[in-house]
Amino acid sequence: MSLGIVCHCAPACKACDYAKNNNIPVAQYPHSKVLDSGLSAAELVALLRQFEVDIVLLAGYLKLLPNEVVQAFPRAILNIHPALLPAFGGKGYFGRKVHEAVIKSGARYSGPTIHFVDEKYDHGSIVAQRVVPVLPHDTPEDLSARVMKEEHKLYPEVVAAICEDRVFWREDGVPLIRRSWDEAEYY
Numbered sequence: 728m729s730l731g732i733v734c735h736c737a738p739a740c741k742a743c744d745y746a747k748n749n750n751i752p753v754a755q756y757p758h759s760k761v762l763d764s765g766l767s768a769a770e771l772v773a774l775l776r777q778f779e780v781d782i783v784l785l786a787g788y789l790k791l792l793p794n795e796v797v798q799a800f801p802r803a804i805l806n807i808h809p810a811l812l813p814a815f816g817g818k819g820y821f822g823r824k825v826h827e828a829v830i831k832s833g834a835r836y837s838g839p840t841i842h843f844v845d846e847k848y849d850h851g852s853i854v855a856q857r858v859v860p861v862l863p864h865d866t867p868e869d870l871s872a873r874v875m876k877e878e879h880k881l882y883p884e885v886v887a888a889i890c891e892d893r894v895f896w897r898e899d900g901v902p903l904i905r906r907s908w909d910e911a912e913y914y
């Protein structure tokens with residue numbers, strides 16, 4: 728699998744820096760009237776098709792992907808969220824705000840969730856999760872760092888499983904990922 732193109736919603740983006748330093752094309756979505764730059768949804772879909780993109784991976788993307796994009800890539804858009812969905816997700820739950828809400832709730836555990844993307848924020852089928860403790864005196868920064876450490880391990884594992892066709896859909900629509908072809912264990 729190779730990284731086809733990096734799309735960003737904000738100019739200052741570490742993934743963009745990586746892409747530019749590694750000769751990977753970069754595009755901006757959505758269109759910004761202020762900057763007078765960026766793609767429309769139709770242009771984004773056309774560009775992804777042009778680059779023969781099979782899987783779209785969202786990571787820190789802070790805008791709602793419109794139906795036009797979501798429907799163009801059925802069961803092929805993933806997102807990673809820094810909390811245990813369905814809790815602490817939806818509109819307004821991004822970045823530090825997520826960890827603030829988790830701490831304020833008194834929850835004893837948190838962790839990353841990887842899910843397929845549908846038309847709503849953080850609503851698509853859950854693919855994998857990891858659990859980390861929320862400690863009594865955690866700041867949002869403490870919890871963010873603990874969750875992100877697991878994010879950076881879990882996302883590559885899930886993407887590898889999808890590329891190796893180890894995703895199975897249960898009859899009720901829940902996606903299951905086998906840890907490997909040898910074992911009958913799932914994430």
Ligand SMILES: Nc1nc2c(c(=O)[nH]1)N[C@@H](CN(C=O)c1ccc(C(=O)N[C@@H](CCC(=O)O)C(=O)O)cc1)CN2
Pocket residue numbers: 785787788789790791792793797806807808809817818819820821844845846847848849850851
């Ligand atoms: N169609 C979908 N689009 C996106 C999803 C999704 O599940 N379906 N996930 C988000 C990522 N995300 C949480 O994982 C998320 C990102 C942003 C927001 C949010 O409330 N954004 C604000 C705007 C923030 C800004 O512009 O700085 C808002 O919409 O008011 C919630 C959840 C990516 N897209």
Ligand SMILES: NCC(=O)N[C@@H]1O[C@H](COP(=O)([O-])[O-])[C@@H](O)[C@H]1O
Pocket residue numbers: 786787788807808809820821822823825875878
């Ligand atoms: N709801 C979406 C959301 O909060 N995504 C979160 O934004 C962070 C991006 O970190 P980064 O900017 O260092 O890549 C990650 O923790 C990701 O889970």
